[in-house]
Ligand SMILES: Cc1cc2nc3c(=O)[nH]c(=O)nc-3n(C[C@H](O)[C@H](O)[C@H](O)COP(=O)(O)OP(=O)(O)OC[C@H]3O[C@@H](n4cnc5c(N)ncnc54)[C@H](O)[C@@H]3O)c2cc1C
């Protein structure tokens with residue numbers, strides 16, 4: 001049982017929670033996630049650790065309300081307890097000084113991107129963050145992203161904020177303008193697929209953080225499997241980050257619809 | 261040991277019982293039939309299939325046992341349960357005494373009575389099997405009877421524990437290996453903490469073996485009794501992730517037992533294996549058993565195929581295929597590349613599966629799967645096989661019959677072709693010696709690893725075995741760790 005100590009709406013459908021989890025706060029690194037279960041009938045669902053406070057012993061999760069399980073979580077209030085929370089899971093992001101790094105986050109994907117932006121900056125990279133959403137209200141965490149980025153490009157589908165266009169347009173503009181050494185992309189699978197196709201064209205090494213269906217999150221079930229470079233890998237233990245140019249996104253998109 | 265067996269056998273009551281009925285009459289008694297739920301009913305629910313013996317049936321079956329001077333059955337049991345002693349206690353109606361006898365060497369008799377492959381262990385070495393060519397004494401059924409009787413009587417004896425010695429020991433994993441280790445150590449006075457990665461305790465007993473074979477209530481009772489003895493359980497804690505090896509040492513743990521199991525599912529790496537509707541047995545059983553996905557109130561979904569193929573011939577495969585039937589499959593089939601004789605599953609499970617209408621495609625092996633335009637599996641191409649020469653395991657090797665393939669219409673495929681050791685501990689601990697199969701190397705007598713404070717047992721050492729072997733490992737490790745912590749080696 002983990003107590004919720006703070007809750008804030010980042011947009012109508014996106015909630016930020018601060019949750020007591022001292023051991024996880026201490027051991028987690030950028031890129032790690034947790035598995036959460038709400039209620040005795042609840043399912044196990046993964047969420048990225050957006051940040052952690054070791055002194056307070058808390059971690060931050062940013063959750064987008066999409067369906068049953070995320071809604072159950074989003075309905076919890078400060079003082080409530082999360083039935084089960086386990087982590088940190090997955091491999092941490094590979095943080096190095098690469099040079100110029102483009103962080104392309106779409107929708108709620110900006111939340112898991114945040115700790116990576118921070119860590120990349122700290123490692124001495126020039127960080128250009130491209131954040132995108134359908135419309136202005138859905139752009140989240142802009143301020144925090146700005147705090148740690150050298151430059152921020154905002155894209156909205158409808159042009160209500162920043163530039164009008166898809167995330168790929170924003171990323172392409174940067175690549176055409178200057179040498180990019182690495183790209184990291186987190187967001188809906190279809191978005192990551194198009195970012196990967198784009199950066200492949202320009203030969204920019206790219207990492208995608210995959211959000212497959214999971215059950216245990218510890219390598220026990222294989223529900224999260226994806227094909228990377230022709231080989232089956234488990235996202236929860238071998239990932240969640242993989243070489244985006246090797247990922248079979250079409251298969252992943254198909255598998256994500258397993259329970260629709 | 262054998263001295264002790266002799267003394268026990270020479271006790272007055274045993275001698276009297278032995279001479280009360282002639283062996284000739286004992287061997288004439290037919291083996292008891294386990295009462296079972298009707299196959300046509302049970303294949304639609306999750307209730308336990310075996311109903312258990314009545315006291316009269318149990319006493320009758322116990323009478324068959326000859327109380328042999330050389331009880332070979334014991335050598336077939338990995339933890340050397342004193343089989344004649346517990347059976348003779350049943351014969352004379354001392355059921356609680358029988359349960360106590362079992363518990364002296366087996367921490368979970370209610371579980372083992374249900375899931376041990378008796379036909380390969382104790383019962384295979386029974387005098388009836390070896391010398392009389394008759395059906396063995398139903399040791400497993402009797403074991404279950406005594407353990408159930410004790411539990412249902414409400415007189416479960418909480419074993420005595422030695423005075424606390426305040427030495428902390430950690431257990432990684434709450435499967436049978438970890439539980440039996442924890443039980444023995446807490447009895448010796450240690451301060452025992454079990455760390456479990458999942459949100460429920462019991463390992464495979466919880467997430468793998470279905471309710472219709474091992475009701476979770478039985479596992480709960482065993483865990484509660486360990487708790488009552490003082491064992492602490494911490495769920496949702498992955499050793500090596502949530503807390504590290506160093507954290508455990510820093511927190512004052514003086515010994516660590518690793519019983520992290522073989523949780524990594526194998527796939528066959530054939531075309532179409534990542535189609536929607538193809539999944540590992542672990543995924544399927546975890547959804548149904550751990551997450552209760554068959555319960556309409558559960559948030560976790562599960563595939564409910566109408567035409568289900570389960571690939572494999574082990575206990576896991578039988579559990580999956582019988583679960584699929586219970587979730588509404590019209591056709592549920594086992595696809596196995598050898599013949600029934602080579603199937604590693606318990607004989608009873610194969611029998612039950614057949615009674616429930618499971619189809620068997622033996623000497624068939626999947627080559628590929630094909631799906632529809634949405635990527636959902638639709639059919640499986642199976643290669644027909646024949647048996648060749650025996651391989652290293654002594655089983656006859658299956659050989660494909662060139663060009664002889666068939667297509668099977670399916671809408672769900674469950675891959676149950678074995679598991680590999682859970683890589684979490686091998687990857688995150690230092691100082692262990694790991695084989696190329698990913699198992700942890702131990703001294704077979706003591707279960708001690710290359711790091712003297714770390715012991716290991718169960719599937720993480722054996723790479724997939726049985727409940728009772730895992731428990732035997734836990735016991736041996738406890739004995740040896742006790743010696744080590746008392747400075748005797
Ligand atoms: C490594 C990782 C990190 C993630 N981080 C975040 C994050 O920080 N913030 C965020 O908002 N989302 C994150 N997600 C996605 C999040 O897990 C899904 O949005 C969420 O599971 C959707 O569940 P739902 O029931 O609300 O939605 P629905 O769309 O209604 O889901 C329908 C059904 O699909 C299944 N399902 C779909 N996705 C998953 C899943 N990932 N795991 C298990 N079952 C699933 C469930 O059975 C569910 O009942 C992450 C996913 C992964 C794999």
Ligand SMILES: Cc1cc2nc3c(=O)[nH]c(=O)nc-3n(C[C@H](O)[C@H](O)[C@H](O)COP(=O)(O)OP(=O)(O)OC[C@H]3O[C@@H](n4cnc5c(N)ncnc54)[C@H](O)[C@@H]3O)c2cc1C
Nearest residue numbers: 433435436437457463464499520521575718719725726727
């Ligand atoms: C479906 C199925 C049916 C079976 N049927 C039978 C049968 O009928 N008879 C029989 O004898 N055997 C059967 N077996 C085999 C038997 O269950 C196993 O051999 C036995 O459970 C192994 O016990 P264990 O304690 O080594 O590991 P497990 O039971 O696998 O338990 C390991 C536990 O450790 C936890 N864990 C792993 N890593 C960590 C970590 N880093 N930190 C914390 N916790 C961790 C896991 O979550 C798990 O709960 C069956 C197996 C399966 C899967």
Ligand code: SF4
Nearest residue numbers: 337341372376381382
């Ligand atoms: S523990 Fe298993 S092998 Fe041993 S006597 Fe009991 S049923 Fe037989």
Ligand code: SF4
Nearest residue numbers: 325326328333386387
């Ligand atoms: S070998 Fe068979 S008959 Fe003899 S003691 Fe054991 S169970 Fe009884």
Ligand code: FES
Nearest residue numbers: 217219221222236
């Ligand atoms: S979620 Fe089960 S193996 Fe990855």
